[in-house]
Amino acid sequence: MYLDRLEYKKDFLSPVDKRCRFISAAALIAAAVYTTSAAALSGLIVLCLLPLLRELRVTALRLIPVNMMTAALWLTVPFGFSMDSAVLYTLRINAAALLYMIFIIPMSVSALASSMTKLRVPEKLVSLFILSYRYIFLLGERLSVTLVSMRLRHPESGTFRLWRSFAAVFAATSARAVFRSQRLSLAMVSRGFDGTFPVTITFKWKTLDTVLLILCAGVSALALYFSIKGG
Secondary structure: OOOOOOOOOOOOOOOHHHHHHHHHHHHHHHHHHHHOOOHHHHHHHHHHHHHHHHHHHHHHHHHHHHHHHHHHHHHHHHHHOHHHHHHHHHHHHHHHHHHHHHHHOOOOOOHHHHHHHHHHOHHHHHHHHHHHHHHHHHHHHHHHHHHHHHHOOOOOOOOHHHHHHHHHHHHHHHHHHHHHHHHHHHHHHHHHOOOOOOOOOOOOOOOHHHHHHHHHHHHHHHHHHHHHHHH
């Protein structure tokens, strides 16, 4: 989830019930992960890119770190890793990332957490998700400010000294995170927090949600069918 220049400007699935989006994303991502049909994965990627054409630049920038992970697979091809397997895993990862960008990322953390609670996800797990989500962005902001400050003050030159400075920054940020989490936990318990967050949005299932859910289930079944047929 992005709060900066990589944030999507428009959520074309905003009228859809958040529970429907969550279930649909889970079904499609599971199908993308388990299918062994490169053709089905390629078709799924094309379907995902169609609604993102207006924000194709943002999508491409988001996919860069995703494909940096797949680059490690391609580096192992000369050492015996199958080319077909590398292609398959690359398609799987990109399809899952695009589905996540369409269905999950545009949702706010409160909407996602509330839909998880309504779908009977363990409340403690939902609380952990909310707190982790908040803290990841807090750590990112502090780390960014510290690195900018370090660059403006012209740190000592030299590769070894530069990396030593980076290590000190990461260590200090991690230590502050631990101390802050302890204070936050104590403050929440003192105010009566029982480990669960309440549902903060209202849900209303509509015909559109049923249609989308059936469509996503059909696409998932079709992808798995092509996988079985191809196998």
